[in-house]
Amino acid sequence: MSIKHLFIVFFIATLFSCERDDICIDENTPQLIIRFHDAIETDDLKSVSNLFVKVTNSLDEIVEINVIKTIDSIVVPLNVDQDYTKITLVKNANIDANAITDEFTLNYTLNSIYVSRSCGYKSIYNDIIVSNSSSNWLSQIQKEVDDIENESIAHLTIFH
C-alpha cells in the first residue's frame, strides 16, 4: 500500500466515520391520554361535542390545551414540577350559554427516567389517583393504568 492509497483511505474515513444523535427523536415525557365512552354502552366510544380542555399549571395559571372540537379522545400534558394537575373539561364550549364544565385533579408521583443523549431525562407519572372530580356532564372517570409511562394506550376513560 502506498502512502497515496493510505492517504485516500484516511481521508474517506474522516468523512464517513460520524453519525449524529444530537436531535431528540425519542419519546420523552408522556402526556395523559383520555378516551370518552358512552355511559350506558360502556364499550362504545362517544364523542364530546365542542370539547375545550384546560390545565392549571404550578403557577395557578389556566393553560388552554386544544382548540374547541368534537372528539372522542384527547391528549393532555401534565405538570412535571408538582405532583398533581387540575384538568378542566368544558362541553359545548362553542356557545357560552350552553357550556357545561367538569373538572378533576390527577395526583401522581414523579420519577425521572434517562432517555438518550439529546433527549435527556423525561418524567413518568407513577401511582396515579383521580380526585375532586365533578360530574356535571360526565358520569364516571375510570383509571386504565396505575403508571403513565408512555403514550401507547389510553390512561383514563371518561363515561358520559
Added chain:
Amino acid sequence: MILKMNLLLISLFFINFNFTVFMKPIVIIILMLYSATNYSQVVKQDSLFYKDVYGIRLGFDISNPIQTLFNNKRKSIELVADYRLSKKYFLAAEIGFLDNTINENYYDVQTKGQYIKLGANYNLYKNFLDMENEVYLGLRYGFSFFNHKVSKITINSDIILPENHLNNTLSFTDLNAHWGELIIGMKVAVYENVFLGVSAGFKRLITDKEPDNFKNIYMPGFNRVYLNNGGFTFNYTIMYRLPLYKKNKIDKIEDVKSIEKK
C-alpha cells in the same frame, strides 16, 4: 528547511484551531508528508549497510494541552510509549487522564477518569536509506474507569407547562469500559530521535458498566460514544526515542543487489 517546516506545523495547529476537527489531521498529514520528503539526515554509515535503531520512544499527546487552552471545561493528559520489537512491529501503549464537561440541551455531564491502551503497531512504510518514517496500522485493547456527574437537569417535557429544573446533581461512580481500537497513523522523524505523529483511532465498545438511569455517552480514552457503540479519536503526538541498540537494515543479499542495480 526542517526548522521552517516545524514552525509552519506548529503555527498551523493554532491557525487551524477553528477548522472543523476533521480538517485538521488532513492538513497536518499533507504537511508531514511534505516535511518527510524534504527531510535529509546526515548519513552515518559505518559499513555497507544502513542501521535500524531499536529503542523505547516516550512522548505525549500535543492536542490535549492545546484543547485545554481553548476549552477550560476539558482537562486531559495522554502519555504515549512504544518499543520496537522487530523491523516492522512496535509494542505500543497509551495512558491518560480526562476531566471533561459537556453541555447537552437538557443537562450537563462531567466525566472524570483514567484509561490505558495496550497493543501493537505494524509499519507499512518502506524507508529508503536511513529514513525513519512510519505509516502504520495499530490494534489496541482499551480499558477505562471513570465517574459521571450529571447536573443542571431540565426534564424534557411539553413546553406549554412550566419546566422542571432538578437542583440535585446525580453522581454515577465506579464505571468502566473495555474496547478494541484500530489505528491508522503516521510518524515522521523531525530530528534525530524526535518524532511527530498523527493518528486516527476507530473504536468499538466491547463491554461497559452502565450507570443506573444514565448512559455512558462519553468516556476517557474513547471520547463520544456513538449510537452504534463506536468511537473516534485523533491523536497528535511528539515522541523522544531512547536508542538501545542497532541492527543492520538490509539483511538479505538480494536486497543489496537490487539496490546496487539502481
